Amino acid sequence: MKRLMPLAALCVLLAACGGSESTEATCEYAYWDGTVGTCLPAGWHVVDRDGLDQKGVPRDVIVAFQADAPSAGQFPTVTVTKEPLARPVASEAYSAASVESVKGLPGFAEIDQRDVVIDDVPLKLHIYSAQPRPDEPKTRFYQVSAASGPAGYTYTAAIPLSPDSGLENQILLILGNATMRKAAETKK
Numbered sequence: 001m002k003r004l005m006p007l008a009a010l011c012v013l014l015a016a017c018g019g020s021e022s023t024e025a026t027c028e029y030a031y032w033d034g035t036v037g038t039c040l041p042a043g044w045h046v047v048d049r050d051g052l053d054q055k056g057v058p059r060d061v062i063v064a065f066q067a068d069a070p071s072a073g074q075f076p077t078v079t080v081t082k083e084p085l086a087r088p089v090a091s092e093a094y095s096a097a098s099v100e101s102v103k104g105l106p107g108f109a110e111i112d113q114r115d116v117v118i119d120d121v122p123l124k125l126h127i128y129s130a131q132p133r134p135d136e137p138k139t140r141f142y143q144v145s146a147a148s149g150p151a152g153y154t155y156t157a158a159i160p161l162s163p164d165s166g167l168e169n170q171i172l173l174i175l176g177n178a179t180m181r182k183a184a185e186t187k188k
Helices: 005-012 049-054 091-104 165-176
Strands: 029-032 037-040 044-047 061-067 077-084 109-118 121-130 139-148 151-159
Touching: 037 044, 037 165, 061 165, 077 165, 091 109, 091 121, 091 139, 091 151, 109 139, 121 165, 139 165, 151 165
Parallel strands: none
Antiparallel strands: 029 037, 044 061, 061 077, 077 151, 109 121, 121 139, 139 151
16 A cells, blocks of 8 residues: 555646647756656656645655646656665566556556666566546556665656657656666666
């Protein structure tokens, strides 16, 4: 259940109206906070902790990125959660457990799984739809999880159910550049 709480909180960040995105996604800004990093395309910003607190987002969400423009009535959002681990876990095992953990979400339907490489480890990018909150629309999620040292990290994107290709390319850029290594090179 602890893994599902950030998904519900992510839905809170989505409310808005109208908008669309360009089809090309290139790295505009390399983000690194000392723990996690990624590459953000133009038109995305970091949501500050005060903003997350005001929306009631749990503290295990350590950072969120949000599109400046809404899409289909929602602001596309990517959150990064950090989970302390009782013992070291291989990233592949943590990723597989993450995929399994969301299958119990209300309205869960698997859309796709794609191969990605995060910090030199081949993992699964899990794409699914669900409706974690009955008062929010069904949402499309993109999720990749990896372990690093004593913690597990999950990057989760929440976007409208039928995204345009430009928005999907932006999400794939952000999640494909997920890292827990300071010296990691971002992929463009």
